[in-house]
Amino acid sequence: MIGKILFQRKVVKMKKDGNEWKFSGWSQRSQKCSLSPCISQCQVGKFCESHAPREILLLQDIGATPPILALLNPYPTATPYTDSKIRQKLGNCGIKKTRGGKEVIGGSEIRNQSVLLYEYVVKKRTDEEETFLKIIGRWPYQNDNNKVHDSVYLAVSLMVMIKGGATLLNSRILFFTGDAVWVKSFLNGNGVTFNKGEEVENVSVNPPGVSGEINRSLPYVYLGRNDNGEFYTGVQNQITQSVSGAKSPYHVLMKAETGMDHFEDDEDMTIFQSPIPKLLRNVVSHNQRSKFSTEKEEEFSKMEIAAKKYETLVHVALKIAEIVGQTYKGAFVKGVPKQMTHFNGAIDVVDLKAVYAFMFETSLVISEVSQLEKGLDEKVVINVINVVIN
Structure with a gap:
């Protein structure tokens, strides 16, 4: 007996409402993602979660000496993150809450991205020491572009390790899709340059x-x-x-x-x-x-x-x-x-x-570099270079 495999094709009914395509007759799904090929529903502004605007944020604990830095890639948001919103997220780290009748510990988003940042915030609170984390750099991107993510994390990690003078609260640095041109531009713009020398005999x-x-x-x-x-x-x-x-x-x-x-x-x-x-x-x-x-x-x-x-x-x-x-x-x-x-x-x-x-x-051949240091505004002196990555 020869079996038959039946494939069902999912039909998504939509209608044009002005300049926007909307789902037709689907409860609670009134508008699709604004990215043309995507038929997922809007969850963040006019985009689905995968294609919503995102940011890589470089944070600094302004009160800490030597400087304490951290890279964070928070959940998508319809509007850019503010210092107060980030501090609110960080303030939940380690806080016990009841959700759905179960006790949970807040700050999972932070812990999953940087356990070092999570532990830093929790320890500071435990020791009754103040933290004042502020956004000192941001790199926006969209369409789930991991090339931006990997490039920024690699560039900042290399800069901090080579220049010294600051602690970066990130350990796992992904760079598989990193863009070498962007990374080179960022490092050069912050006084770190490399060149091939002579062949070694x-x-x-x-x-x-x-x-x-x-x-x-x-x-x-x-x-x-x-x-x-x-x-x-x-x-x-x-x-x-x-x-x-x-x-x-x-x-x-x-x-x-x-x-x-x-x-x-x-x-x-x-x-x-x-x-x-x-x-x-x-x-x-x-x-x-x-x-x-x-x-x-x-x-x-x-x-x-x-x-x-x-x-x-x-x-x-x-x-x-x-x-x-x-x-x-x-x-x-x-x-x-x-x-x-x-x-x-x-x-x-x-x-x-x-x-x-x-x-x-x-x-x-590597240039002599100066250590990272704070400026008059207490922020680490860093040239945040936004290069378009295709």
Whole structure:
């Protein structure tokens, strides 16, 4: 017996009312999204939630020294956000409320975007210290354009890590759809410039972040690269809290998608491991981290943090390489990773130049930059550049 699959086509009846299309005969759905191809109902002004106007906001706690900054991408709104509306959102963080007969904790929108900002506001309230967060920069966009989102987050993160002098309350920085031209323009406008230097002859086969014997049971950073200019980096160790020795599924997937699965032992290219403390010198892959003593766990965690910071350093080198049009074996450099961790004070220019030279066999010329500082109005001195991203 051959079965039949029936497909039902949904018919949406609409009528023209002046210059606007409206739903016909549908209760509580009087107007469709103003974006022509979209038939979703209006939820924010004249747009559906996906196509409504949005903003990336750069916030500063005006009273904090050194400056405390945070990037926030609040829910769509028909009108631009004000300082008071943002402070109202932040004021709900950590506050218990009853909703639908259940107790909930306010501030989920903030917590989901930046747990560091959420925790900062809650801690300040707990310590009975005042916060006065103010919008010091905004980047509007529409049509669910994540290219704007990723570009702004990457640009501000790079600026803060390279210039220093401020804390950014964001950790997970997505940049898969970031626009290199916009990022370069933003950084240049804030006194951060990069240029490719001369080719480096006789590049050392020893990575600058490796100074002794490697124990792959402990945290280390590995590098993959191929002749097509594709690079990947990640943190690995064979002692984990859950699955032993497992690299992220994302690494395996992206190796296949980019052709990096044709590498020969690419994950064996260790480019960083911090000096191994005495307590961990005898650790092997079958050891269980859950059975570590408190002292061993502390040492292991220090190595893990150091590895993650170096991973971020490599991510920064990769993004700079893309921005300046760096090539490797005749192909333009392309970083495979989609995100990085922001670390305040993570960038050491000497280390950045060293890892750049090792990875691309080219020197990096970087301008001397001044630290971020407050102006007379107590706001951080920053040039908010609005570049149209298509």
